[in-house]
Amino acid sequence: MVAGVSTSTPSSPALGFDPIAEAKRQWDLRWERGSAMAAATSIMRAQQIVLAAVDGALRPFGLTFARWEALVLLSFTRTGSLPLGKMGERLMVHPTSVTNTIDRLEADGLVERVPHPTDRRATLAQITAKGRRLALRATAAVEAVDFGLPALGEDQLASLTDVLRHLRAATGDFPAR
């Protein structure tokens, strides 16, 4: 988790109000930076929602968001393989997370570990034929739920991605140029 495997939203809306709006109201009464508090909390919650929707769509295929992302990344490459380190960079996760993800994909026969041809330190993850087939079907399912964002229009999606790109750039996700 950020996050384990989840299928649905944790709790039903037993509340009669927006919990984040309420938190911001309370916050503004006492401290500073209420807007940042509300935005940060919204991001945390949005991640839960997206993850739950996508994981739910992937469950029938025995995949999770993390494993599916790795599979798709490999299927995008020319050779169907990538050093684990490169995968970590592209997926923006810690090296140990890649090890974990590939462990599980390999156990399911969707990926194979093969030695790097020239660098004996490195290991390549190679997608299998079975992995390619599953990736295609799973991807259709993820598209079908619109990545957990069916409620947003094209302009909202663009706005979201744009604002978050500023955040990522400032945090060093990629050279701000």
Next chain:
Amino acid sequence: MVAGVSTSTPSSPALGFDPIAEAKRQWDLRWERGSAMAAATSIMRAQQIVLAAVDGALRPFGLTFARWEALVLLSFTRTGSLPLGKMGERLMVHPTSVTNTIDRLEADGLVERVPHPTDRRATLAQITAKGRRLALRATAAVEAVDFGLPALGEDQLASLTDVLRHLRAATGDFPAR
């Protein structure tokens, strides 16, 4: 973890480009809904960034985002206590997560479990004096890092919260009215 305790961004920007922009480019060549893919991925990554920043700020106090949120929620109430179930609703997390969070806060003497006065099924989490003191100091630290969003302006924060509110409303986080 959603997500364990993290202090910094996982990998340095060894890449010369934006991984999400690159993924969208590749995606648009093959499938549909590239905008949703990019937005969803951005949300996932933004959550990691925010969590890492806030957890880092809270580390000196022995707290995490989840535990700090719970502590602040209790400190906002009139009596300094709340049934665990209510906390789950407000924090928008699964009941078992609340149990876990309160377990750890209680182990540190920041919270106490007390029986509900009228409902013997329920348990109240009661913030202690020590908990109140720590919450104040920890909150200052979280404000100091701007909730992990120092790069965003007031308008960007508002835009972000607004778009994500649509998403949450559509997903049933609260009555859309």
Next chain:
DNA sequence: CCAGAATACTCGGGCGTCCAACTATCTGTC
């Protein structure tokens, strides 16, 4: 050419989140 630094990956541990299942208790209805 070789020692020290850097890089690639793995292992063990900790944390947070969810689900399924279970116990205890309350509530509504006949």
Next chain:
DNA sequence: GACAGATAGTTGGACGCCCGAGTATTCTGG
């Protein structure tokens, strides 16, 4: 008043994420 159903919380298991530390290999400067 009794029973079925709903509600509150916990336990055990699975997953993903991170960090610190350790091994193997490659790179680099004197």
